[in-house]
Amino acid sequence: MTAVSTISASSFRKLLLGALVGATAVTALPAQAQEEVNVYSYRQAYLIEPFLKEFTEETGVKVNVVFAKQGLAERLKREGRNTPADVLLTVDVGRLQELVDEELVKSVNDEVIEANLPAQYHGPENQWFGITTRARVLYTSVDRLEAGQVSSYDDLADPSLKGRVCSRAGDHPYNVALIASRIAHNGEEATREWLEGFKNNLARKPQGGDRDQIKAIRDNVCDVAIGNSYYYGKMLDNDEQRPWAEKARIEFPDQNGVGTHMNISGMAMTKYAPHEENALNLMRFLTEKTAQHMYAEVNFEYPANPEAESSELLTSWGEFKQDDLSLTEVAKYRKRAAQMVNEVGFNQ
Incomplete structure (x- = not known):
């Protein structure tokens, strides 16, 4: 203990x-x-x-x-x-x-x-x-992708992004909650298929924290990453990390669907x-x-x-559609989501 x-x-x-x-x-x-x-x-x-x-x-x-x-x-x-x-x-x-x-x-x-x-x-x-x-958002390269070109969590599994996506470990609580929300919305079979596609698109083995994924975009390791919105704010407010953040834009996923996972x-x-x-x-x-x-x-x-x-910085990012799924419902599927991460070998 x-x-x-x-x-x-x-x-x-x-x-x-x-x-x-x-x-x-x-x-x-x-x-x-x-x-x-x-x-x-x-x-x-x-x-x-x-x-x-x-x-x-x-x-x-x-x-x-x-x-x-x-x-x-x-x-x-x-x-x-x-x-x-x-x-x-x-x-x-x-x-x-x-x-x-x-x-x-x-x-x-x-x-x-x-x-x-x-x-x-x-x-x-x-x-x-x-x-x-906090929103679970997408970060995309300002140099190699157009704004809105990647606009959905579904895109993380799109074959066009093979070798271009970065993520922290799939069994981290932030990712587990997102996966659980997708199980609640789409069912286990569809979520498993999506998670397998997400894994196949990874540019490297999952590692580091959310800020490290943005740094990886700056370093040309990947073009798309997933992370929590507040990390982007912290990086913009940090003299050392601001250049990393400026190489990525924040995208709020699924604005034409259920909205961004919170x-x-x-x-x-x-x-x-x-x-x-x-x-x-x-x-x-x-x-x-x-x-x-x-x-x-x-x-x-x-x-x-x-x-x-809200803060002035968050307000500057604009309004966005939030997923209104009850977090009690998300919590119900967390165990299954964690199991699914292991089943598809996401972290390997």
Whole structure:
């Protein structure tokens, strides 16, 4: 089992002195303040600290955070009824569904949250909620392809692109969710055929992360790649990586079909939350326009609340049709999608 990283009280005091987060209310667990809420987070500190500080300033409720890369579900299971955690923040519908499957979270039936978030971003029985969205997009070479020449996920399997496509591992959660959505839309047989065609078009063995695929376009390794939209924003905002991104354009697939596949970052209230009222208030806050816009600005993710303002960069990419398939439906096919990746030898 992978150890869960934590921030000690002394280390966090040094962090404060280092002015990383200034006078933020975020600290390490456990804490003893009466008006508090405890968060376990897979999201990085720089992403969530700004709006947690804003929450504390608005409500007076102190937010204590444990940051981790993995292992939080296992930690919650170990802690059981004695867990100090109230809210868990994570990415990908798969991780959220894992919490449901392990019976680690509870239903939250709240009119404010439900009004702020479209139904497709509600988990089964409101046991989780999406708070930001990211599009699974296509990146295409600005030098070797015309805009719109590759416009659908189906095109990834088109024989005309043989040896011209790059991807990270097929069993990465981002790709598994996309494959699961295609199973939901098209059935297993058609999805398997598509995945085999996708594999046959790969320019190299799947490797690296989403940014590495864009770099591969710059390096003439491939002409088409698949990745999450926010990585493109991050690269444009990075002096070293901007030249990579400028060699690729972002394309939102299937605008004449079901729309572009969307995944989420999300939140859930733990089953034994000791500060349930404060947890609910925090979850409400995270769906409101202020926090939603802050998230969008910091990490180039789309607000899940349709009334929240997006970042200027994302707005410049224009509006696009999003696949409105329920992510609960996507989660249902994730296991089969992962199996299919292995069956076709996608990563080999």
